[in-house]
Amino acid sequence: MRFCSLGSGSGGNATVVEASDDSGVSRVLIDCGFSLREFETRLARAGLSCDALDAIFVTHEHGDHIGCAVSLARRHGIALWMSRGTWRAIGAPEADDVLRFARDGQPIEVGRIQLTPYTVPHDAMEPLQLRCSDGAAHLGVLTDAGSI
Numbered sequence: 001m002r003f004c005s006l007g008s009g010s011g012g013n014a015t016v017v018e019a020s021d022d023s024g025v026s027r028v029l030i031d032c033g034f035s036l037r038e039f040e041t042r043l044a045r046a047g048l049s050c051d052a053l054d055a056i057f058v059t060h061e062h063g064d065h066i067g068c069a070v071s072l073a074r075r076h077g078i079a080l081w082m083s084r085g086t087w088r089a090i091g092a093p094e095a096d097d098v099l100r101f102a103r104d105g106q107p108i109e110v111g112r113i114q115l116t117p118y119t120v121p122h123d124a125m126e127p128l129q130l131r132c133s134d135g136a137a138h139l140g141v142l143t144d145a146g147s148i
Contacts, residue, residue, distance in 0.1 A: 001017065001018065001019045001113075001132065001133075001134045001136075001137040001138075001139060002017075002018045002019075003015055003016065003017045003018065003132075003139060004016045004018075004046050006034075006039070006042040006043060006045075006046060007033070007034065007042060008143070009064070010064055011033075011064065012033035012034040012038070012064050012067060013031040013033040013064055013065050013143055014029060014030070014031050014032050014033060014034060014039060014042065014067075015029070015030045015031065015141065016028070016029055016030075016043075016046065016048065016053075017030060017113060017132045017139060017141075018113075019111070019112040019113045019132075019134035020112065021112055021134075024111070024112070025052075025111075025112070026054050026110055026111025026112040026113045027048070027052055027053050027054055028053070028054060028055045028056070028057055028110050028113055028115065028132070029053050029055070029056045029057070029078075030056075030057050030059065030130060030141055030143075031057070031058060031059055031065040031066070031067075031069070031143065032056060032058070032065075032066065032067045032068055032069040032072055033062075033063060033064040033065045033066065033067040034067045034068060035067065035068055036068040036071060036072060036075075039067065039068055039072065050072065050075075050076045050078070051076065053076070053078050054078070054079070054110050054111050055078060055079040055080075055081060055108075055110040056069050056072065056073050056078055056079070056080050056081065057081045057082070057102070057108075057115060057117075057130060058080070058081070058082040058086055059086075059127060059128055059129055059130070059141075059143060059144070060083075060086050060089075060122060060124035060125070060126075060127035060128070060144065061086045061089035061090050061124055061125060062124060062144070065143070065144070066086075066090060070090070070093055070095055073095065073098040073099075074095055074097075074098060077097070077098060078098060079098055079100055079110070080095060080098045080099050080100065081100045081101070081102045081108060081115075082099075082101070082102060082128075083101065083102055083103065083117075083125070083126035083127070083128050084101050084126065085124070085125030085126020085127075086124070086125060086126055086127070086128075087099070087101070088125060089124065089125040089126075102115075102117045102128055103117065104117055104118055104119040104128065105117070105118065112134055113132055113133070113134060114132070114133045114134075114135070115130050115131070115132055116130065116131040116132075116133070117129070117130055118130070118131065120142065120144070120145045120146070121145060121146035121147050122144050122145055122146045123146060124144075127144070129141055129142045129143065129145075
């Protein structure tokens, strides 16, 4: 399993997590807190395109995390995961063809990657962070927390 941070901070957050085996590669984008143009530039710098993404997971509704995630998912037909609280906080946009809801502790399979969301304290409606696994390696992602 590998990961690449495309940005981390109040200006925008985005991380790509990748797992591969002999049959192929799976990639999940965690957060997308940039404009579409900025995100595509950063993704290209990492040697990737939007077509290489299998899913997007949004941790919470703050702009530096959600950015262009909804429009990116719609434009490229990428599964978009978030909590119901996050979805409501961004105005419950129509995205029936790509929208999926995540819950604390409920595993999500994205190809070769298993995502396990977990609740964190933060000033957001229903923030979730992630534990990612390919069965052999594990990666914990914690970007914003209100306390330890």
